[in-house]
Amino acid sequence: MPSLQSLRRKIAAFKNTQKITKAMKMVAAAKLKRSQDRILAARPYAHKMRGVLSNLSQRVNRSSHPLLQKREGKKVEVLVVTSDRGLCGGFNGNIVRKSSEFVRQCEARALQVNLSLVGRKGRDYFRRRSWPIRQEWTGVFDKLSFEHALDIGADLTDNFVKGTFDELYVVYNEFKSAIQQRVIVEKLFPVDAQEEFGSAPNEGISGGGYLYEPDEAELLSALIPKHFQVQAYRILLESAAAEHGARMAAMDGATRNAGQLIKKVTLYYNKTRQAAITKELMDIVGGAEALK
Amino acid sequence: MAGTILLEVVTPEKLLLSQQVDEVIAPGSEGEFGVLPGHCHFLSTLRIGELRYRIGDQTHSMAVLWGFAEVTPTKVTVMAEVAEKAEDIDVERATAKVADAERRLQAGGLPSDVKEAQISLEKARMRKKIAERARKTSHA
Numbered sequence: 001m002p003s004l005q006s007l008r009r010k011i012a013a014f015k016n017t018q019k020i021t022k023a024m025k026m027v028a029a030a031k032l033k034r035s036q037d038r039i040l041a042a043r044p045y046a047h048k049m050r051g052v053l054s055n056l057s058q059r060v061n062r063s064s065h066p067l068l069q070k071r072e073g074k075k076v077e078v079l080v081v082t083s084d085r086g087l088c089g090g091f092n093g094n095i096v097r098k099s100s101e102f103v104r105q106c107e108a109r110a111l112q113v114n115l116s117l118v119g120r121k122g123r124d125y126f127r128r129r130s131w132p133i134r135q136e137w138t139g140v141f142d143k144l145s146f147e148h149a150l151d152i153g154a155d156l157t158d159n160f161v162k163g164t165f166d167e168l169y170v171v172y173n174e175f176k177s178a179i180q181q182r183v184i185v186e187k188l189f190p191v192d193a194q195e196e197f198g199s200a201p202n203e204g205i206s207g208g209g210y211l212y213e214p215d216e217a218e219l220l221s222a223l224i225p226k227h228f229q230v231q232a233y234r235i236l237l238e239s240a241a242a243e244h245g246a247r248m249a250a251m252d253g254a255t256r257n258a259g260q261l262i263k264k265v266t267l268y269y270n271k272t273r274q275a276a277i278t279k280e281l282m283d284i285v286g287g288a289e290a291l292k
Numbered sequence: 293m294a295g296t297i298l299l300e301v302v303t304p305e306k307l308l309l310s311q312q313v314d315e316v317i318a319p320g321s322e323g324e325f326g327v328l329p330g331h332c333h334f335l336s337t338l339r340i341g342e343l344r345y346r347i348g349d350q351t352h353s354m355a356v357l358w359g360f361a362e363v364t365p366t367k368v369t370v371m372a373e374v375a376e377k378a379e380d381i382d383v384e385r386a387t388a389k390v391a392d393a394e395r396r397l398q399a400g401g402l403p404s405d406v407k408e409a410q411i412s413l414e415k416a417r418m419r420k421k422i423a424e425r426a427r428k429t430s431h432a
Binding site for chain 1: 300303304306307320325332333334336362369371
């Protein structure tokens, strides 16, 4: 039987832990609110952009812009978006599992896979297992801004044009609601009309040719790099919001678990204490009896 | 029936406007163009300028700073880097921006700085103009 003192210590320790998890939950909730507003505001723009581009990619001659080309390639790049910090439930675990699975599938098709990583957690995981990492960005989520998206977008488009890879997939957490995230595998390069169709209602498919102003080439060269920056930005925002949501849920669970433990141990402590008192009383009564 | 056309204005920050309108006049990079319902498919980049749209006999306007527009027979989608409705523009701030840009332009420096100053001057002037006009019409 543990001593009363050690039980008291245990209760105090649980209470401290609970305080911490509660505080973390509050912080995550506040951050969630902010990042949620941002992603919800950014989504329409990104989706419209994708709609326009997928529409465009059907009509335009693919060779007219280097970023539109389709290559029968063997080199695949996977961009894995994880968080910089832990303690957010299955957030990173899900991503990492899905990406490994995806990479294995690609390798089964005899494709050569490289990884690009956003977030410290994913980097640590894949580096420890010495997977082929081409590029990594960490510390992005501390102060997420469009600049980061520009950075990542520029790197990816450059390398696509250079031929470092022929296809690019992104694995990230989509923010569904404050308590729900969904792991998404999305193809970014090459731009595919069919796959991206779902989100863009397009009434204008049968309408024949588009008019362009200024001419096609100029328009495309303005539009396409922009598109990838915007998509990169959207993905970062999705992931940031999802991370805070996941952390809030995880910390909420942790706080509740700590509460349960405290209850259980407190009950046990009280029982033990009472038993000790009863025993002492019986000793006294027994002693008094013996004196008679 | 070609009655109205859906105008949507989105910026990276938010969906600014989604409304059925009668007519849209947008500042294309090769000149202004007007869009009525039933317009043919059209895609254009936009320059710094004023986007006007008419609902009934009321004309509204907003400042658009770089972006592009996709036109289909039933819908106009304007994707702008920055867009502000005329009534939301802060005239004092716009005026201050104009002065600031003018000063920077005069200070000179690297060609890239000068170019940047020129662009921000143009943007600021456009916003100021639109805002002042909106204010006048609302007072009149």
